[in-house]
Amino acid sequence: MLKGARERRVRTGGIELCVAELGDAGQPTVVLVHGYPDSKEVWSEVAGRLAEHFHVVLYDVRGHGRSTAPKPLRGGFTLEKLTDDFLAVIDAVSPGRPVHLVGHDWGSVQSWEFVTVARTEGRIASFTSMSGPCLDHFGHWIDQRLRKPTPRRVGQLLGQGAKSWYVYALHTPVLPELAWRGPLGKRWPRILERVEKVPGGDYPTSSLPQDAAHGAWLYRDNVRARLRHPRPDAHAHAPVQLITPLDDAFLSERLYDDLDRWVPRLTRRTLPAKHWIPRTRPDQLTAWITEFVRSVEDGRPEPVKPTGKYADRFGGQLVLVTGAGSGIGRATAFAFAEAGARVIAVDRDAESAARTAELSRLIGAPEAWPETVDVSDEQAMEKLADKVATQYGVLDVLVNNAGIGLGGSFFDTTPEDWKKVLDVNLWGVIHGCRLFGRQMAERGQGGHIVNTASAAAYQPSKALPAYSTSKAAVLMLSECLRAELAGRGIGVSAICPGFVNTNITSTARFAGVDAEEEKRRQKRTARLYGLRNYPPEKVADAIRRAVVRNQAVVPVTPEARGAHLMSRFTPRALRAIARLEPPL
Template identity: 45%
Template sequence: MMPFHVASGEVTLHGHAGGPEGAPTVVLIHGYPDDSTVWDGVVADLAADHRVITYDVRGAGESTAPASTRGYHLDRLMADLASVLDQEAPAGKVHLVGHDWGSIQGWQALVDPRTRQRIASYTSVSGPSLDLAFGAMSDRLRAQKLGALPPMLNQLMRSWYVMAFHVPAFAPLVWRAGAARLWPRLLKRTDGIEIEARPGQLRDSLNGINLYRANFRERMMHPKRQRIEVPVQLLVPADDPFVGPAVFDDLCDYVPHLMREEVASGHWLPLRDPALLAGRIRRFVTHVETGVDDAALAQGRRRAARHRGDAGPFAGRLALITGAGSGIGRATALALAEKGADVVVTDIDLEAAERTATLARLIGVDAHVRQVDVADLTAMEALAAFIDEKVGIVDIVVNNAGIGMAGDFLDTTEEDWRRVLNVNLWGVIHGARLFAKRMVAARVPGHVVNVASAAAYTPARGMSAYAATKAAVMMMSACLRAELSGQGIGVSTICPGLIDTGITDRTRFVGASEDEQARKRASASRLYARRALTAEAVAADIVAAIEEDRAVARTGMEAVAFDLIGRVSPGLMRMIARADLMPK
């Protein structure tokens, strides 16, 4: 990377440029309280096949600082960007990338007359357009009055520091008192990121306070919204303590060429995962330069279009539900659809799965259908490949498909065992493996739901095969939850009691003749119907488990009671297990 200097009004900006001449040019603008070194990891990756330009914003890093607060006004910052572009990229258009305050600048650059003609695409991380965000807020206040307050208060809570920065002397005091010195340790604590201490940290931190003071009040009182025709890629860190995801809702009204992606990360994505960010920039630049499109980009556009203030909490998310042709699977697919998620529904019975998809579409979401036997690894891999190629990344996988089996252990043949293990355990393993792997790779803040059963912890005679598979699912899920907890991916085990889903109409009663089989099924179905606990109740618990990231959800009094008995008195549990409750 070659250093450069640019004179811009009262300041001199310091920056670096590098990478092959003639390649697409990417300009990276850093945020607060950073300098352009925040991009080092991204630059190292991108400069292989892009011309890359970074610079220290006025007042930060090696650039000089203006004398007054007024010198940090967005108008001056745009003049700086224009000067950098004129000198370092005088011909053609550039691809802009901004993080935090750099992202706020980037949005402004898309409407500023000095820069907007120069920008081919924009990738925004963790910084809203002040005009669009404040404009949307005042719209919502006007339209919904008090109803708009709770989500807005959420963002206000996250923005406490913005208000603190306006209090005279307070923020500078905090920085001087040690925050600047402790900054690397703070980032390690909050985001698990290792950075070197910078000698300029205190100066940058103090100067940058003026960014807030010079701009926020004016934009808040008089937001000026304009339509933005440049293609924009929005990367939204899911665990950003400073910027809530709702700030970016309804953007598609003003930004028609918008794609959006949630990323499992804190505020400092350029430091946390530079390779992922570089990859996303590369993909978007290539898309804009050459028109190459893929499922992930299409999914990003769909997400942007779905993210509206009035859409459900799962708007724009993609859920895969196995065994979705009936019972809990169908009810869950529809419950997620009702919350705004697009769905991929699979079942071994294609017609049944298609019906679920029809109902989901009636609710108003996209639905894809595949016929899959979850026990068949090849079929599951084909499903994953189909979703990669045609739909995108799965945010929520509900491993629900399962079969019932009952009868004495000694009557259960090896073949019976294989069948129930293949579907109930291997099916869940396949689903969790294939799709959790993709979530981790794409840093999706996703969720894995494994449907077990109250039988997982309730021993009962005649249930050895079924209960063993469910117990295995429960333990596997608990271990997986521990493994994925650091990656922003939740894992929930669902333990329904006796649910009237129709599973008893298809349960295999081992060691019974055809006639007995039918009679036992009918008898079990009558019992389950009398219990009258619906698949919809389980679906509601699954939705809640995802929203609240619950480890285990139990549906039905019996599911809760047997859990309690097993903990309080294992002896009593063993006694209950001996009771012969099998249908005769």
């Protein structure tokens, strides 16, 4: 039973469906349809969150949870009958107003039927699909690849074929039923926890073996027939939001390549997660469903459509960048803003942080806030972390980028110099990872941490001992943290740029020289970096890509890549180069 839900029973075609409602019935109705082998409780995390804004309706699909099963089972689970059930439910809960449909797994497969048949036209305002393709689209997808097989298409067919092993298994008689009543049923919570990373493996129904045995008929009654003879006119009559988890063990993302052909108003979203996203990513799903439903309800001619590179991945996500007032940090804030993320621009310089936030909004961030904080100040960072958690939420992406330059030989570098550079470049990153990383880990819904290190992290230099040491520490910290957080779906990347044309050269300190000489050296390095002219925007692009691909160590600029290779294969040559004074 879902907490706080009002339950009713809806009769249709000789069976009784168990329907639950949450939230204010005067608000737009969102209908959540569960998959296999789940019951409506799979949605409990998402439903509770959505109910703050919407009238949320869930039902146990026939033969599942507390809905009754058709008799006989064979032929009782056809898509036509499932459409009858859906219509009976919405007649009962939202007779005069079209509903927003959301489906996961088989709930999505059947919802595709609902949204592409004529008899539901005008009854569905929008559809959010996750991890469940339209069988007709799938049929055409296979057909096309068989008819015009290129090596790539054959690869796609084989890829999806390998992921579909369980579909073949479910078509065998009796075996699936026996497996679910026996070992599979018993081990299912553990499989969900260990393999699918569902927290606590909490399988929310007590009727699993029976549900799973009934649900096998979903496959047997529909899959083979539809894949062989897909309907030619399976076009969606409502806007569709497609959410694709990129690590889905059962479905290839390539399945949706041709979807624009069937869906005139399509919004794509991707997220790095496994199959059971209603349980593992409820915050993200709630945010995307809410935004999509609102855009349709507001009568916008096009529902929310992320534009810009990586917008499918970062749209609506919460991203915090430190050192966002200038150079790489500012470019990174803009890059995430362009992808539709909500941006928190942190800098010790209030004015430049405010400017970055303001420009981020103009570029495409739905929301952007400036925060003035010195990242080396532990208490200030703690305050910031509390404020972010209460006012904006848990971060999806953290970019620890703030840093300062310091040149000068080891003996010229005073303990104060060391302290300053380590306080900002290393401790700033430690505070960020510790405070925001913990919030991410405790939320248990994934995330990503990017630390800006430098090529100096692996390239020794006699002119930059303190700076290089701080960056080497950031690199190792990132590697250690990556290992620790991997099991929680949180990625960690270290970005290692070479010479990038930013303000760092004119603010970098030089130890062991007087103010006049320091100015002269700043000017000289600024000129050299200017001549090199590698733009911070390219580093920002590498940062976004590192998050998307979950890369561990990312050298940026050709010289950084070269030095990285040398550090691995010819370290002696790199040591020899270190004796020549580098420009900073």
